Amino acid sequence: MDYSKHQFIPYGRQSIDEKDIQAVVDVLKSDYLTTGPAVDNFEKKIADYVGTKYAVAFSNGTAALHGACFAAGIGEGDEVITTPMTFAASANCILYQGGKAVFADIDPETYNINPDEIRKKITAKTKAIIPVDFTGQPVNLDEVMDIAKEHNLLVIEDAAHAIGATYKDSKVGSIADMTMFSFHPVKHITTGEGGIITTNNKDLYDKLQQFRTHGITRDTSLLNENHGPWYYEMQFLGYNYRMTDIQAALGSSQLDKLDGFVERRRNIIDQYNIGFSNLNEVITPYQHSDGNSSWHLYVIQVKKDLLSINRKQFFEELKKANIGVNVHYIPVHLQPYYQELGYKKGDYPVSEELYEQIISLPLFPTMTDDDVRYVINTVKCLVQEHQIK
Template identity: 75%
Template structure:
């Protein structure tokens, strides 16, 4: 092992420069602090970038998913199929509107939701599918959309990891009925906290805008009555999920650097893959020919049957030398709250097996080559130390 005082390297981190700071300062000095012209600009820029007609910004990605579920018409008792290999928000958003999350197991290569499993889970109560572009690699959208069309389902793509990714040459965000992107600090670009839904459907767009602002509208064509120019109506129970102009100013500035950030991520991934593909004791991420990942996360699978240590020991050893590894994700159905709802261990065997072996290595644009080499060296040293071949 390398015993060095190398600075701690987190698994993910925002990259903020002076231009970002100046844009936020300009917003702070402007007439609008909350939802105003800069939010409008940010939405327009995101829609243009992904090739969608509309975009609606939210206070965070979870709020955006909540809005998408509402706009899709998911209500009490409706079933929505999603993956257990994700952050809890992908399923929680279904619960928020009274729906029932139905998990479908993953493909053992891509770790994305398996379309064959989606087909098995469809019932007369199924209303939508929420596929997740795990780590930034797009799901099999062609097959998922085909399934949705055959069964009159809405596809809400959770692309929190995948802004800038492409599927069969098309940008993610322009393909599904609705697509969510997240702007949490560890994502490709950040607004501090924030999320957005892109769509080509005007009805969804209108519902999303109203939903994020208490269900209130001032649109004369939608009003039941009209008392005068001050008049507005709350037509359904919405939420205060608005993004601020301060956040949008940061996001708009960050968007100018998104392609550069993605290229840096891809360069680091190539270094990792070149270093680790020769090791029998690990499996590098699978890359589909149909898509081009934007690489939010780099997930290495430990072939634990070839190692004389478990994942916990490897995790702690890497943390000890300042490498901020993580695990993405604890399957949602493992969570105590979901266990109370009746979800059980053993029902999604591929997700559970993958979870038991994976470890996330640091990946963000601010990493320098010395960081990448340090991580590679330490991982290789640990693999050698714990390999059954070395200890045989």
Template identity: 70%
Template sequence: MEKKINFKPVRESYLPYGRQWIDDDDIEAVVEVLKGDYLTTGPYVSTFEQAVAQYVGAKYAVAFSNGTAALHGACFAAGISEGDEVITTPMTFAASANCVLYQGGIPVFADIDEKTYNINPDKIEEKITNKTKAIIPVDFTGQPVELDRILEIAKKHNLIVIEDAAHALGATYKGRKIGSISDMTMFSFHPVKHITSGEGGIITTNNKEYYEKLLQFRSHGITRNKEKLNEYHGPWYYEMQFLGYNYRMTDIQAALGTSQLKKIDKFIELRRKYVAMYNEAFKDMDEVITPFQHEDGQSSWHLYIIRLKLDKLTASRREIFEALQQQNIGVNVHYIPVHLQPYYQQLGYKKGICPNAEKLYEEMITLPLFPAMSEEDVNSVIEAVKRVVSFYSI
């Protein structure tokens, strides 16, 4: 007979897995834009771009309407086109691979490292062919990938590295900020990320050619730069020189993002504090595996994932998940491996090509982690996990 939890929830109110932190400074920044002359394509976008570039230590930054649009722009700037192969991880959100499809390219999935859950550099090398054009490594949960190895592989095979750092604003690799190392790096500003602009994304780069392509791509392929024009009819004149997209960020978004960026260090400090509380609480639990921290990288902790040892439990991952939800703990699962999605299955990707990612998916649960949590919130998550796991422990 199936065991059913009948104890009272540890919380009266529901705690989501992630949530934005908006204060009066943020609200005032947005109101200032609303009272001004520009709502979009005004001065706040460049201010935000400069602030992000300075924060991560990159020469250039180009803001987009969202992170997916930013990745699409990076694939365009990298010259990815029909039939080009791009290697990425299956353990990510669909956008990391979809951006390749947008350009007519072919996503190639390389399996993850069993400890870090990031893409395994050895598996990247195995997947390289004469059609490979780029690598899109993902800093999963905020932990940097093994950038030295990946950049070495890229240099050896003349590949471009587009780092998907949607989870990793503020993270460091060997003392350097993520965003200053790869050919191009994408950050996301969705409300559950480290800072938010509502929706929004950005590409940072040290390459002027990529920078100029990105600027033009996000605005219909149009330029007003006199040095690039084929003709010049007068001060009103512009040219659409290739098929771009309307991927521009608004001044409203940029003002919010700029205000949020001023608090990034505080936000990351709180995330790391709560992670330390989780690690300490779960370190002696035989039924769970806590996140591994690679010695070369300092995570900015977008997500905190526990991995269940199902052989030590009488319940499935789904039963544990639902039991935690019944405790008003807003758990989640990040992610369903991209190649298992129905659309990718229709494209011919098969189950079994990335066994480490597929096994991880069956065993992991994301716990709430965001700066606006309190220590009391964190302790309620800890209590719920301990209660539920011990109830189902063998």
């Protein structure tokens, strides 16, 4: 295949403008670089955006998930159900608290955790569910919340991919007991690194705040003693998971543009779906009729039985064409560390079958229509060149 000299297109990247830069500069010129008013402002803006009472910012999304597991009371021997088709952090946060990650396989259409499989995994040791909004597509929250209520479980929604998404008439972030958003540069908005938990539960909010600050409190109503206005107490083993004001200022500026970013992502998705509509060799992602996904990723399946090249070769050909494809994700239970814990290949066949065929195509707001057409045409050319006649 003779590729044109098209500029490299990454699978995702941040979109930073002069207002974002100025917001960071303003903090750098201020009295507070960390633990100051910019963090409080960012938390309030996120809570207002999703429609919750509280939001607690963390240094990254993984730290936020760890905090949520602590606040949920996950401890030694407790079981938490999550999906294998996710980044490792969704399961690692359970292990950090001494709990056991119990995987439930996915729905082959949506790629999200299958509620029927969740039901099969519940035991007397189950303490919580961590569903993941894979690619920005919200999980079946009605059913997940019903299961949780039936068994007295907490739901920690991993919405790292889904800020700006809606579930029916509600914003993702306002439904689960706790919801985590990530602000890594490839996500919808960025703080460089960063994460946040939203919740309507005051008790969970208080625990999250104290956990991210070494387990320390200055709240006089919680102190065992009070030596004076300087006094604080470390009441449990917490962590330094605080977000800086520099990060928060960038996040606040980015949040002002979120709806526009999501709109552009949906426009690119429409172009992809139309472009691939007549390719039998490619399966495009599931799409809710009300368009509620915020589309962090565009994941196609390459049907290996209809092509003379495998997924790895297809991937490599796209890379040669300067298209920065990726694969999301290697199922967590296939990672060597989890294999050592006793998980094994064959445990979650739907996730494993999906993994063998998926490729993530570029998707970010500053992609041009020319970039999108180039990706579509390159995929089409590859399919035509290698289709089994």
